[in-house]
Amino acid sequence: MSGKVFHAPFIHFHPGFELTAVWERSKMNASLDYPSVQVVTQLEDILNNPAIELVVVNTPTATHFEYAQKALLAGKHVIVEKAFTTTEKEADLLIDLAKKMGKILSVYQNRRWDSDFQTVEKIIKQQLLGNIHSATIRFERFKDILSAKLHKEQPGPGAGLLMDLGPHIIDQALVLFGMPNAVIADIRTIRDHSLVDDDFIIHLLYNQLRVTLISSLLVANSPEAYLIHGNKGSFVKERADIQENALMQNQQPFTDQWGVEPEIHAGRLITMQNGIRKEVIIPAVAGNYGLFYENIFQSIRFNQPLVVSGLEGKNVMKIIEAAQKSQADKKWVPINY
Numbered sequence: 001m002s003g004k005v006f007h008a009p010f011i012h013f014h015p016g017f018e019l020t021a022v023w024e025r026s027k028m029n030a031s032l033d034y035p036s037v038q039v040v041t042q043l044e045d046i047l048n049n050p051a052i053e054l055v056v057v058n059t060p061t062a063t064h065f066e067y068a069q070k071a072l073l074a075g076k077h078v079i080v081e082k083a084f085t086t087t088e089k090e091a092d093l094l095i096d097l098a099k100k101m102g103k104i105l106s107v108y109q110n111r112r113w114d115s116d117f118q119t120v121e122k123i124i125k126q127q128l129l130g131n132i133h134s135a136t137i138r139f140e141r142f143k144d145i146l147s148a149k150l151h152k153e154q155p156g157p158g159a160g161l162l163m164d165l166g167p168h169i170i171d172q173a174l175v176l177f178g179m180p181n182a183v184i185a186d187i188r189t190i191r192d193h194s195l196v197d198d199d200f201i202i203h204l205l206y207n208q209l210r211v212t213l214i215s216s217l218l219v220a221n222s223p224e225a226y227l228i229h230g231n232k233g234s235f236v237k238e239r240a241d242i243q244e245n246a247l248m249q250n251q252q253p254f255t256d257q258w259g260v261e262p263e264i265h266a267g268r269l270i271t272m273q274n275g276i277r278k279e280v281i282i283p284a285v286a287g288n289y290g291l292f293y294e295n296i297f298q299s300i301r302f303n304q305p306l307v308v309s310g311l312e313g314k315n316v317m318k319i320i321e322a323a324q325k326s327q328a329d330k331k332w333v334p335i336n337y
Contacts, residue, residue, distance in 0.1 A: 002058040002081055005247045006110060008034065010290050013254050016297035017054075021046050043067065047074035053300065057081060058108070060151035061158030065090040068105070072097045077104045077300055082167035084313030086157035088321055091314035098310060104299050106306050107313035108292065111168040112175060114241035115261045115287030120226045122285055124176055128269060129230030135176070136212045136227040137169045139239065140219035144191055153196055160196035162187060162320060165215045170319045171312070173204055173211050179315060180204035180211070184332045185323035190218055202323050205332065226267075233271030240265035241287045259287035 003022065011017045012034060021038040022030035023046055028039050038045075046052055047070060055071040057064055058081040065085045071078045072094065084107045085091045098105035111117060123129065146153050152164060184203040191198050199218065204211040225239035240261050247253070261284040269280045291307075298304035322333040 003056070004029070004033065005244070006108070006289065007056050007058060007079075009247060009253050010293045011056075013252060014290065014293050014297065016301065017293065020052055021049065043070065047071060047076070053077055054079065054296070056108075060149075061163055062086060062151065062156060064158075065094065068094050069097060072101050072103055072105070075101065075103070077296075079106050079108055079296065080313070081108050082171070082313070082316070083158065083163045083320070084167070084310070084317055086163070088314060088317045091310065091317045095310040095314060104296070104306060105310040106296060106299075106308050107310065107316075109167070109171045109308045109312070109316075110289045110292055111172060112308070113259075113287050113289050113291050114239075114243070115259055115284045116225060116237050116239050116241050116265075116267075117172055118285035118287055119267050119282060120228060120235065120237055121176060123235045123267070123269065123282065124228065128232070128271075129228060129235060130232030132177075132209060132228060132230040134210050134212070134229045135173075136214065137172055138214040138222060138225045139165045139169050140214065140216045140222040141165075142220040143217045146191070146193060153194070155195050161198045161215055161217060162200055162323065166200065166202075166213075166320060166323075167316050169213045169215065170202070170316050173213060174312070174315055174319070177204070177206065177209060177211055180206050180319075180335055182332045182334045183319060183322040183326055185326040187323065187327040190216070200323070202319075204319070233269065235267060235269050235282070237267035237282075237284075238265055240284065243287050243289055253288075253290050258290075260284075261287075 011019045019034055019037055021040055023040050023043055025041055030037050031039050055076040056079045057067045059067055061083045064080050068078050068080050094105060152159055182205040187197045187200040189197055199216040202213040224236045226237040228235045242261055243259050266284060267282040269282050271278050295307045299306050322335055326333045
């Protein structure tokens with residue numbers, strides 16, 4: 001699903017890329033959508049192909065480190081799906097290896113290009129809220145039936161909601177506010193028969209700011225995904241990006257109306273001026289996951305800086321490990337960086 005929905009369309013329709021090969025161990029699905037693509041049953045068939053410059057690692061999280069390491073050692077540029085790795089140590093090793101090999105290493109944090117997040121980021125950069133003192137980012141779903149993807153539901157490295165949806169909202173928080181001073185987390189298992197975490201609240205503590213990250217798989221009616229509060233007012237925005245659904249329906253990206261949310265999902269800017277409440281509707285910025293791949297192209301061909309670096313992927317892993325330690329020790333965990 002990751003390759004079919006989130007990667008292949010942007011590679012195929014971007015003029016700077018050629019979708020060359022897909023590793024499928026037991027099926028030949030890729031060739032149905034892209035008849036010219038080579039479907040291989042061994043990773044080595046990709047790594048040993050000198051024509052391939054870039055490898056996307058979008059396998060189960062527990063295998064990310066192994067496959068990314070092999071691709072880098074084979075002299076390939078590498079994009080790794082989130083979660084980047086299963087530990088901060090693995091992230092460090094990949095970053096060091098990419099530097100040694102002179103190759104780019106990026107993490108597919110596509111939710112930075114969701115229309116809702118792009119809108120929130122714009123409001124914050126414009127300083128319309130003044131000094132921000134608290135923020136909440138939520139990413140919730142209702143999935144009471146366990147996933148058929150065993151790597152998500154069986155205990156082990158990379159399993160569970162914190163490693164699945166957690167990297168999205170942690171990365172968004174770090175983009176908006178930087179690394180915190182400390183982390184407090186409450187991580188739970190609440191679904192019947194679930195063996196992995198499926199509900200969490202994480203507090204990121206800054207000097208004068210508290211950011212709360214919430215995710216669960218048992219929320220049927222989620223409130224607004226973004227609540228940002230400052231000394232001049234608040235901004236409220238629901239999660240309404242349309243790109244994933246469009247990709248699931250095989251719609252082509254890089255079109256004029258790509259990523260444009262319906263107006264009914266616009267955000268609300270609420271301010272207080274001289275004791276008078278004022279509410280302004282803020283249209284959403286268009287989302288575009290294709291901008292991630294445009295940056296990868298510019299980085300490989302023209303040495304432009306990566307928007308999502310391996311270091312940023314490592315920082316997400318640092319927060320995840322701090323959250324896990326906070327849950328285990330029942331206390332706040334300082335962040336050293």
